[in-house]
Amino acid sequence: xxxxxxxxxxxxHRTLQREVVSEHSLLFxxxxxxxxxxxxxxxxxxxxxxxxxxxxxxxxxxxxxxAIADGFIWGRxxxxxxxxxxxxxxxxxxxxxQGFTPRRTMYFAFGHDxxxxxxxxxxxxxxxxxxxxxxxxxxxxxxxxxxxGVMDGVADPLAVVxxxxxxxxxxxxVASTESGHSSVPLRETAISVLAAAVHRLQDNPMPxxxxxxxxxxxxxxxxxxxxxxxxxxxxxxxxxPLVEFLLAGVPGTDAFLRTxxxxxxxxxxxxxxxxxxxxRSVVNFRLKPGDTIEAVLDHxxxxxxxxxxxxxxxxxxxxxxxTDPYSPSFRMxxxxxxxxxxxxxxxxxxxxxxxxxxxxxSLADHVYRLSPTRLGPADVxxxxxxxxxxxxxxxxxxxxxxxxxxxxxxxxxx
Ligand SMILES: [Zn+2]
Numbered sequence: 001x002x003x004x005x006x007x008x009x010x011x012x013h014r015t016l017q018r019e020v021v022s023e024h025s026l027l028f029x030x031x032x033x034x035x036x037x038x039x040x041x042x043x044x045x046x047x048x049x050x051x052x053x054x055x056x057x058x059x060x061x062x063x064x065x066x067a068i069a070d071g072f073i074w075g076r077x078x079x080x081x082x083x084x085x086x087x088x089x090x091x092x093x094x095x096x097x098q099g100f101t102p103r104r105t106m107y108f109a110f111g112h113d114x115x116x117x118x119x120x121x122x123x124x125x126x127x128x129x130x131x132x133x134x135x136x137x138x139x140x141x142x143x144x145x146x147x148x149g150v151m152d153g154v155a156d157p158l159a160v161v162x163x164x165x166x167x168x169x170x171x172x173x174v175a176s177t178e179s180g181h182s183s184v185p186l187r188e189t190a191i192s193v194l195a196a197a198v199h200r201l202q203d204n205p206m207p208x209x210x211x212x213x214x215x216x217x218x219x220x221x222x223x224x225x226x227x228x229x230x231x232x233x234x235x236x237x238x239x240x241p242l243v244e245f246l247l248a249g250v251p252g253t254d255a256f257l258r259t260x261x262x263x264x265x266x267x268x269x270x271x272x273x274x275x276x277x278x279x280r281s282v283v284n285f286r287l288k289p290g291d292t293i294e295a296v297l298d299h300x301x302x303x304x305x306x307x308x309x310x311x312x313x314x315x316x317x318x319x320x321x322x323t324d325p326y327s328p329s330f331r332m333x334x335x336x337x338x339x340x341x342x343x344x345x346x347x348x349x350x351x352x353x354x355x356x357x358x359x360x361x362s363l364a365d366h367v368y369r370l371s372p373t374r375l376g377p378a379d380v381x382x383x384x385x386x387x388x389x390x391x392x393x394x395x396x397x398x399x400x401x402x403x404x405x406x407x408x409x410x411x412x413x414x
Contacts, residue, residue, distance in 0.1 A: 001046055002026065009089045011096040016108075021128060024112035025121040030092070032105040032410070038137025039105040040409050041129075041364070042402070043122065043356050044084030045114035045142070048077035049384050058386045072389040080383045081142045083373055083390055083398050085110050091403035103410045104137070114356045122356035129363055136364040138329050140405065141357035143369025145383075146337070146344060148376050159337050160349035162369030163330070164213050165358060166259075167287030167319035169296050172280065172312045173197060173304070179277035190279035191268045197304045198263045198281050204303045206291055208258025213289060213350040216325050217256075220347035255352050259291045282314065286352060289319040317354075320361055329366045336408050340372060340401035372401035 002020070006013050017029040024046070032039065051063040061067040061074035068074075088108055107129070111121025129136070143162040175194035180186060210218070254260055261283060268279030285296055293316050300311060323330065325348035334346040351369050361367055373394045382388045390398075 005085075005089060008086075009093045012089055012092050015096050016092070019128075022112070022120040022124045025125060026108075026110045027125050027128065028092075028108040030102055030106040030108070032102045034103040037104040038365070039107060039134060040138045040140075041107040041109055041136050041360060042084075042088050042405075043109045043111070043139060043141040043360065044088060045081045045111040045118070045121070045356055046085055047112050047115050047121075048080065048082070049115050051076055052386075055386045060387055061389075063388070068392065071393070072391050073395060074387070074389045076388055078388050078390040079145070079371070079373065079375075080388070081114070081371070083395060084142050084371065084402075087372075087395065087398035088402045090399045091406060094399070095403055095406060100407070102406065106406065106409075107136070109356075109360075111356050117354075118356040118359055122359040126359045126363060129360075134363065136360065137366065138409065139357060139360045139364040139367045140333070141355050141360070141367070141369050142371050143351055143355065143357075144349065145371045145373050145375040145380065146341060147380070148374050157341055157344040157374055159341075159344050159346045159370065159372075160217070161325075161330070161333055161337075161346060162351035162355075162357075163216070163323040163325050163348040163367075164289045165320045165351035165353070165355060165369065166289070167291075167293070167317050168354060169285040169287060169293050169316040170314040171283050171285075171297075171300065172314050173283065174310045174312070175279045175306075175308055176310070177277055177308060180275045182273045182275050185275050189275050190277055191275075193306065193308055194266075194268070194279040194281055197306055197309050198266070198283065200303050201261050201283060201300065202263065204299075205254065205261045206259035206285075206288070206296060206299055208254060208288070210257065211290075213322055213348060214256050217347050217349045220325065221345070255286065256350060257288075259288045259296060260286045262286075287319040289322050289350070291319065293318060317358065320358055320367070323348075323366045323368065327366060330368070332408050333368050333370070333405075336401060336405045337370075337372065339404045339408075340397050341374065373398050 012028065019027045021027055056063065061069060063076045066073065066075045109122065109125045111118050111125065113119065113121045144160045146157045146159045148157045173194060175190045175197065177188060177190045177193060178186060263281055264284045265282035269276040287293065287296060304311065330348065337344050337346050355369055357367050357369050373390060374397070
């Protein structure tokens with residue numbers, strides 16, 4: 001991959017400083033001419049999720065071919081997230097060719113393990129920048145794609161720029177009771193105690209409300225969009241909840257409204273006539289900005305309220321801070337999207353999953369998450385799915401977006 005990039009983008013490799021971090025991640029530095037301006041970091045990731053062998057035969061083009069056919073570039077990673085890596089480098093290569101030099105120092109950081117948490121990639125790059133006392137003004141990382149044709153009667157593309165992302169908390173619950181023979185069962189067993197506790201957790205989620213990012217999202221979208229019950233939605237895993245929220249009474253809005261609760265593992269017992277003494281469950285929470293891990297744990301302990309259940313934290317990180325969507329840099333991102341993809345309606349939003357951006361958050365004043373590619377209703381499932389592809393004309397817009405972004409970042413101070 002590194003050799004390929006060197007061959008594709010010779011000017012980038014001649015002009016920028018290139019560092020390899022944790023063996024596989026890349027950090028490019030393009031020094032700016034005006035040290036009074038804060039540096040900017042554009043992030044992407046080079047790793048991809050695997051191709052499920054069970055579905056490999058359903059790929060129209062081999063998943064690692066990078067075939068260009070029927071107006072598309074096909075392959076695993078074309079959307080998530082090679083388009084950012086290649087799009088940024090393509091833009092820089094072109095800008096260098098045009099004689100452009102940045103006023104701000106520009107960093108381009110491409111991790112190699114985003115899909116498994118970015119611990120060796122983005123986190124180490126952030127640590128390297130921290131050790132050099134670098135404070136970033138703006139970070140732009142991958143995020144939600146620009147959706148098209150999602151809403152009936154609304155032709156304009158819609159960009160939801162992530163100004164925050166949710167945190168995560170995974171806990172393990174272990175219920176212990178006496179075991180016994182199933183012919184003389186106790187009134188309560190480890191299974192029933194744990195099932196009741198998980199049921200209570202699901203029935204009593206953290207409180208939700210239309211505030212913060214959700215409020216801003218609706219405030220930006222309201223005047224632009226003729227939202228109505230006539231909207232016909234495809235099964236968009238990342239966009240559906242927003243629209244469902246607008247369709248009052250339809251479940252599934254929780255993810256934007258609150259910290260969500262999802263039991264993901266439940267296990268106990270291994271013989272049909274033995275009542276097990278131990279039952280185990282894993283529950284995964286996605287934290288809304290404003291809810292802390294400690295607050296969720298307090299809530300869990302209060303809701304479970306059962307000394308027979310041991311609660312252990314397995315993993316977790318706090319929700320991100322929220323970038324102000326009324327800041328000049330948000331307007332700059334908004335303007336840039338409009339220049340690359342005209343007529344796009346741009347609103348701030350909450351990213352429900354996790355991105356590498358969270359590792360750069362402590363270094364940066366403004367963090368934005370966006371994948372500047374248009375996707376139709378049928379295309380979103382291709383991310384991490386079968387027949388991932390990007391339209392050639394969309395990829396051109398991606399390159400134009402990053403070139404314009406770099407130009408705008410280096411015109412008037414943001
Ligand atoms: Zn990604």
